[in-house]
Amino acid sequence: MEIHEMKEGNKLSITLSGRLDTITAPDLENKLNSSLENINELIFDFSALSYLSSAGLRVLLSAQKRMNRQGSLVIHGVNETIMEIFEATGFTDILKIE
Secondary structure, three states, rough: EEEEEEEEEOOOEEEEEEEEEOHHHHHHHHHHHHOOOOOOOEEEEEEEEEEEHHHHHHHHHHHHHHHHHOOOEEEEOOOOOHHHHHHHHHHOOOOOOO
């Protein structure tokens, strides 16, 4: 998985490509832990994400909980496969997906 990060003031955009799974989820978690200080808008671009595992869902849930205290989290570019995972796990009720 590749993580591309762009910061503009209090806004952080993260583009993920590849697979967010057990092997790569800790990389995203570490990136978020070091990057979310003073961020009130977190945007994920999933248009190049091909796979999402339960480990990836855990990282997203943790990010959502933190952003509930700091601001907002939005996910863009979700393909049909990833959307099915979000729907099956109830994450469509937790995350803002556009």
